[in-house]
Amino acid sequence: MINSMDTRMFKFWHYSISHGELLIRSIKSDEYDKNIDIMFFDVVYVELPRNLANIRIIGAKDDDVQYVNRRINKLVKPENIIVLLSNEIRYVVVASIMKVVENDLEMFELPFNK
Numbered sequence: 001m002i003n004s005m006d007t008r009m010f011k012f013w014h015y016s017i018s019h020g021e022l023l024i025r026s027i028k029s030d031e032y033d034k035n036i037d038i039m040f041f042d043v044v045y046v047e048l049p050r051n052l053a054n055i056r057i058i059g060a061k062d063d064d065v066q067y068v069n070r071r072i073n074k075l076v077k078p079e080n081i082i083v084l085l086s087n088e089i090r091y092v093v094v095a096s097i098m099k100v101v102e103n104d105l106e107m108f109e110l111p112f113n114k
Helices: 003-007 062-072
Strands: 009-016 021-026 035-041 045-047 051-053 055-059 081-086 089-094 097-103
Touching: 003 055, 009 035, 045 062, 051 081, 062 081, 062 089
Parallel strands: none
Antiparallel strands: 009 021, 009 051, 021 035, 035 097, 045 089, 055 081, 081 089
């Protein structure tokens, strides 16, 4: 995992319904020389605000699994539930795959299929 994630501001950057792709990005700036992208694939459910500060990615607890199963009325494997903590508030994404990468992409260039 990239150590500087909890000091950067992330944004809900891109979502594609047709491909089930979600991107949360912290853009490069004068302070940071690279983007940090959190990419999700085969997304089933998203519950996120636009801005995420002090972010940490953690595993789902039993309460998270029960919450998601009630929200989407479907049994979801716990390993497919990703919890993002932002200022100690829990947000969830249900997806088959998650990747965290650093890159030099331009602000609106997407990392999918790269």
